Amino acid sequence: MELSSYISVDCVIFGYDGEKLNVLLVKRTLSEESNHLNFEPDWTLTGNHVYQDETIETAANRILFEITGLSDIFLEQFKTFADPQRLLKPKDQNWLKSIGRNPAIRVATIGFFALVATQKVALKWMGREVKWVPVKEVGTLGFDHNQILEEALIAIRQKMKHEPIGFELLPSKFTLTQLQNVYEQIFDAELDKRNFRRKVSRMKYVIPLNEKQKGVPHKPARLYMFSREVFDITNQELFDFIV
Amino acid sequence: MELSSYISVDCVIFGYDGEKLNVLLVKRTLSEESNHLNFEPDWTLTGNHVYQDETIETAANRILFEITGLSDIFLEQFKTFADPQRLLKPKDQNWLKSIGRNPAIRVATIGFFALVATQKVALKWMGREVKWVPVKEVGTLGFDHNQILEEALIAIRQKMKHEPIGFELLPSKFTLTQLQNVYEQIFDAELDKRNFRRKVSRMKYVIPLNEKQKGVPHKPARLYMFSREVFDITNQELFDFIV
DNA sequence: ATATCTTAGTGTCAGTACAACACTAAGTAA
DNA sequence: TTACTTAGTGTTGTACTGACACTAAGATAT
Numbered sequence: 001m002e003l004s005s006y007i008s009v010d011c012v013i014f015g016y017d018g019e020k021l022n023v024l025l026v027k028r029t030l031s032e033e034s035n036h037l038n039f040e041p042d043w044t045l046t047g048n049h050v051y052q053d054e055t056i057e058t059a060a061n062r063i064l065f066e067i068t069g070l071s072d073i074f075l076e077q078f079k080t081f082a083d084p085q086r087l088l089k090p091k092d093q094n095w096l097k098s099i100g101r102n103p104a105i106r107v108a109t110i111g112f113f114a115l116v117a118t119q120k121v122a123l124k125w126m127g128r129e130v131k132w133v134p135v136k137e138v139g140t141l142g143f144d145h146n147q148i149l150e151e152a153l154i155a156i157r158q159k160m161k162h163e164p165i166g167f168e169l170l171p172s173k174f175t176l177t178q179l180q181n182v183y184e185q186i187f188d189a190e191l192d193k194r195n196f197r198r199k200v201s202r203m204k205y206v207i208p209l210n211e212k213q214k215g216v217p218h219k220p221a222r223l224y225m226f227s228r229e230v231f232d233i234t235n236q237e238l239f240d241f242i243v
Numbered sequence: 244m245e246l247s248s249y250i251s252v253d254c255v256i257f258g259y260d261g262e263k264l265n266v267l268l269v270k271r272t273l274s275e276e277s278n279h280l281n282f283e284p285d286w287t288l289t290g291n292h293v294y295q296d297e298t299i300e301t302a303a304n305r306i307l308f309e310i311t312g313l314s315d316i317f318l319e320q321f322k323t324f325a326d327p328q329r330l331l332k333p334k335d336q337n338w339l340k341s342i343g344r345n346p347a348i349r350v351a352t353i354g355f356f357a358l359v360a361t362q363k364v365a366l367k368w369m370g371r372e373v374k375w376v377p378v379k380e381v382g383t384l385g386f387d388h389n390q391i392l393e394e395a396l397i398a399i400r401q402k403m404k405h406e407p408i409g410f411e412l413l414p415s416k417f418t419l420t421q422l423q424n425v426y427e428q429i430f431d432a433e434l435d436k437r438n439f440r441r442k443v444s445r446m447k448y449v450i451p452l453n454e455k456q457k458g459v460p461h462k463p464a465r466l467y468m469f470s471r472e473v474f475d476i477t478n479q480e481l482f483d484f485i486v
Numbered sequence: 487a488t489a490t491c492t493t494a495g496t497g498t499c500a501g502t503a504c505a506a507c508a509c510t511a512a513g514t515a516a
Numbered sequence: 517t518t519a520c521t522t523a524g525t526g527t528t529g530t531a532c533t534g535a536c537a538c539t540a541a542g543a544t545a546t
Contacts, residue, residue: 004348006247007248110325158401235485241405242478
């Protein structure tokens with residue numbers, strides 16, 4: 001009657017390539033011997049089971065480390081997906097069988113989103129091909145991963161309204177145009193340049209450097225950095241609400 | 244190596260008694276025959292295991308229905324707690340044994356918060372005593388439930404900034420003073436009466452009725468209602484952010 | 487060297503929301 | 517009739533917002 005099940009984590013890994021917001025996907029194919037099933041390869045988010053003695057955060061960080069080689073990545077749990085139907089589509093069942101899992105066992109997965117400032121990732125992860133895809137161009141994913149991605153986007157937008165996390169997608173020195181573009185991509189909205197800069201200039205933790213962009217074929221922009229210290233000191237919790 | 248575990252839900256049920264924000268707790272005692280362990284009774288949140296074929300939302304709603312008799316309660320998942328250590332305190336282990344569970348099995352629990360507009364709840368749930376406790380007066384709870392409660396409060400405050408959920412704690416007709424008090428309790432802040440009322444008056448979905456409070460020994464206040472319909476139509480997504 | 491191209495960077499004005507603040511009005515109870 | 521309690525209201529100064537267009541700086545091409 002009560003539920004014994006597997007627990008997994010799925011990481012929705014976001015990156016920014018200077019132009020668009022991307023999400024990291026891994027290819028899903030059948031192993032050679034199972035391929036009589038005529039399985040059309042597709043893509044999924046990066047997920048894995050949680051080991052017996054590790055926390056879910058550790059499991060998520062493990063995935064991130066394996067793919068990026070980095071271990072201090074911004075990472076946050078956003079929602080858990082545990083519908084008993086979530087892995088029952090025939091294609092998903094076939095794939096689970098092919099990798100030797102019992103496809104009848106329910107799997108609850110905890111969704112995490114991660115923001116990474118690098119584009120450099122492993123070419124393969126667990127033997128599976130890895131690629132960045134612009135969020136707006138993601139097609140049909142395996143399992144319930146389209147739903148998980150949608151929820152991750154909602155969570156990240158929500159988070160972004162209250163926490164200075166846009167910087168997590170940028171190198172430590174960045175231009176205001178880059179920063180603005182990150183916000184535009186994530187909120188899927190155009191922002192006014194002057195108003196944006198005025199707003200940023202009030203936030204003392206975005207600090208101008210005496211340094212300029214190099215190697216651009218036009219007027220080079222000033223570089224800025226984000227100071228977590230200054231943020232922690234000066235930030236007085238934007239307190240507004242609707243009723 | 245991989246984790247086979249139980250999945251449970253814990254509901255942080257909030258209520259408002261006209262004065263304070265309360266949370267519903269259930270008493271934890273040992274059954275007669277186990278009581279040689281000298282177990283000091285304490286309190287926990289309302290939680291239960293998820294059945295094999297039900298969704299976690301169904302499991303959470305089941306708890307709410309059993310306790311309140313209501314089935315359309317505001318309910319939302321906020322965080323999952325799956326630390327392998329979370330149930331390993333001796334007291335928790337003893338209790339788990341006493342009710343016949345294998346205390347070595349890891350339990351991941353999905354935290355939900357619920358807002359109920361009634362104070363009327365079952366006196367007992369699953370044979371356990373039930374009571375409302377003001378959130379600020381909650382002592383040490385069983386398991387990791389203090390942590391879960393803390394996170395629930397953070398989540399509800401966050402949610403409240405963007406969604407009109409204060410009404411879920413009030414009867415369908417309410418006064419502005421009651422509404423203001425709900426916000427003050429949850430945000431743990433004092434609000435200016437005139438400024439609050441000006442703000443509410445801009446929100447067209449808080450609708451004044453031609454009806455007044457009855458039975459109060461002072462000037463009776465006008466009653467208002469919340470219209471979800473009007474909210475859905477008029478609400479243009481308060482869009483502000485920090486960088 | 488000059489012209490062209492591209493992005494960087496800046497200020498004003500009108501409108502809206504905010505915080506801070508104190509008194510009168512309406513009903514009940516004694 | 518008086519006392520008590522909570523309801524209900526308006527103004528002013530300040531801060532932020534959205535809308536909006538031009539000059540500056542550097543690289544490249546001729």
